[in-house]
Amino acid sequence: MNLMVGDSDTIVAIATGSGAGGVGIIRLSGPDAFTIARKMTATDAKARQAHFVSIVDGQNAVLDQGLLLQFPGPHSFTGEDVAELHCHGGPVLLRTVLRECIYHGARQATPGEFSQRAFLNNKIDLVQAEAIADLISSSTEAAARSASRSLTGSFSVQVDALLEQLIRLRVFIEAAIDFPEEEIDFIAESDVLERLETLASSINALLKSARRGRTLRDGLKLVIAGAPNAGKSSLLNQLAEQDSAIVTDIPGTTRDLLREHIQIDGLPLHIVDTAGLRDSGDAIEQEGIRRARSEMQSADHILLVVDNSGESALLDAATLVSHYEGDLPEAVPITLIRNKCDIQNIPATFTTGDINEICLSALRGDGIDLLRRHLLTTAGIADTESSDFSARERHVLALEECAGHLAQGLLQLKDHGAAELIAEDLRYAQDSLGSITGSFSSDELLGEIFGSFCIGK
Numbered sequence: 001m002n003l004m005v006g007d008s009d010t011i012v013a014i015a016t017g018s019g020a021g022g023v024g025i026i027r028l029s030g031p032d033a034f035t036i037a038r039k040m041t042a043t044d045a046k047a048r049q050a051h052f053v054s055i056v057d058g059q060n061a062v063l064d065q066g067l068l069l070q071f072p073g074p075h076s077f078t079g080e081d082v083a084e085l086h087c088h089g090g091p092v093l094l095r096t097v098l099r100e101c102i103y104h105g106a107r108q109a110t111p112g113e114f115s116q117r118a119f120l121n122n123k124i125d126l127v128q129a130e131a132i133a134d135l136i137s138s139s140t141e142a143a144a145r146s147a148s149r150s151l152t153g154s155f156s157v158q159v160d161a162l163l164e165q166l167i168r169l170r171v172f173i174e175a176a177i178d179f180p181e182e183e184i185d186f187i188a189e190s191d192v193l194e195r196l197e198t199l200a201s202s203i204n205a206l207l208k209s210a211r212r213g214r215t216l217r218d219g220l221k222l223v224i225a226g227a228p229n230a231g232k233s234s235l236l237n238q239l240a241e242q243d244s245a246i247v248t249d250i251p252g253t254t255r256d257l258l259r260e261h262i263q264i265d266g267l268p269l270h271i272v273d274t275a276g277l278r279d280s281g282d283a284i285e286q287e288g289i290r291r292a293r294s295e296m297q298s299a300d301h302i303l304l305v306v307d308n309s310g311e312s313a314l315l316d317a318a319t320l321v322s323h324y325e326g327d328l329p330e331a332v333p334i335t336l337i338r339n340k341c342d343i344q345n346i347p348a349t350f351t352t353g354d355i356n357e358i359c360l361s362a363l364r365g366d367g368i369d370l371l372r373r374h375l376l377t378t379a380g381i382a383d384t385e386s387s388d389f390s391a392r393e394r395h396v397l398a399l400e401e402c403a404g405h406l407a408q409g410l411l412q413l414k415d416h417g418a419a420e421l422i423a424e425d426l427r428y429a430q431d432s433l434g435s436i437t438g439s440f441s442s443d444e445l446l447g448e449i450f451g452s453f454c455i456g457k
């Protein structure tokens with residue numbers, strides 16, 4: 001992917017979605033955008049005004065009638081001259097108009113190339129470019145809202161403010177290195193420690209928000225596991241509010257994995273129902289159990305379901321969970337589901353502790369609300385703050401890296417007060433933080449980000 005600014009050619013793409021629609025938009029960007037639009041409409045359009053035009057082909061045959069809009073650079077989305085042809089939204093017609101633009105010298109845009117140009121011309125930063133893609137592909141209203149907040153700069157503003165603080169501190173310490181004779185006092189007597197601590201805690205706060213933003217965007221993988229007949233599939237059906245899984249009183253009913261995608265108050269949940277865990281001689285069931293174990297390894301959260309109508313009711317959570325010791329991955333949070341509370345007429349309850357427990361009835365639905373609320377809380381978005389923004393795995397990793405370097409710098413400062421070593425840590429921290437908005441990204445990273453876009457953005 002060519003990421004140089006300045007040598008750009010004119011690109012074109014269908015900017016509206018695939019399929020038939022009332023209106024379809026062809027967007028041109030680059031030095032020849034206006035020339036091409038003029039050739040196809042015989043109109044000298046005024047900036048930012050809609051002109052009713054006939055769109056013609058090379059033989060002057062009318063292809064369609066529609067609107068022509070022109071946005072001269074730099075006051076356009078890409079920062080270049082941008083022309084838009086608003087046609088009727090038929091896929092065949094739009095492809096014909098697109099071909100005509102290419103005939104006049106434009107090149108079909110690659111995925112994300114419009115946003116890429118906007119980034120290269122400093123119209124948007126990387127976070128905003130990614131937010132455009134996220135906004136378009138949002139699967140929930142909450143995800144769309146948070147993507148739109150990222151797009152308007154909520155996240156970038158915070159990153160840039162911290163970046164500025166970090167650079168100031170770095171400059172201060174680098175200066176200390178340049179005047180070695182004054183170094184000891186310089187660091188000891190200044191408020192470097194305090195500034196570094198404040199910065200580290202701000203980065204950690206932003207990291208927390210970014211993790212929430214990532215969860216809102218990507219959702220959580222929730223694996224339902226436990227003994228056969230415990231009511232796992234019944235629980236999936238309750239959460240999904242439909243009979244997705246087969247439920248019978250025969251232990252070993254579920255053999256293969258069953259996936260459902262739902263959302264709770266804007267939190268996307270990817271639920272996996274699994275085969276009951278037991279020693280089985282049946283080859284198919286064995287394979288199902290193997291798959292169940294493997295899904296548990298990659299879960300964000302596990303619901304361990306037990307049939308609480310028998311002796312399980314007498315055992316504490318730790319004992320019940322210990323029965324599955326070999327199966328449960330260590331780092332994944334578990335919630336113990338004591339199911340079938342209807343049989344002994346026990347009310348649905350939520351108990352918090354080392355292991356959180358929910359007593360519920362997957363058959364009747366009692367306690368499902370408790371479970372939903374609990375899942376929102378564990379995802380950290382129980383009371384979604386209006387300041388939430390969407391974030392990607394990449395942003396969370398960069399903030400984690402940055403926090404790590406700052407922690408290392410703090411350690412250096414407290415233990416040795418060595419300016420050179422702190423300066424080095426701050427430089428790494430700056431690189432990590434800067435990679436979020438693109439201040440310090442390699443071409444490779446940019447290519448990866450824009451390559452995941454669809455054409456026309």
Ligand SMILES: Nc1nc2c(ncn2[C@@H]2O[C@H](COP(=O)(O)OP(=O)(O)OP(=O)(O)O)[C@@H](O)[C@H]2O)c(=O)[nH]1
Pocket residue numbers: 227228229230231232233234235246247248249250251252253254255274275276277339340341342343360361362363364
């Ligand atoms: N009374 C009562 N019965 C339940 C409840 N949940 C599930 N059952 C019954 O328990 C039996 C097993 O339910 P499933 O949901 O198939 O259990 P499972 O854990 O998916 O079982 P496997 O797929 O065999 O591992 C069925 O007869 C359900 O109707 C509940 O809350 N109360």
Ligand SMILES: [Mg+2]
Pocket residue numbers: 232233234245246253254273274276
């Ligand atoms: Mg089942």
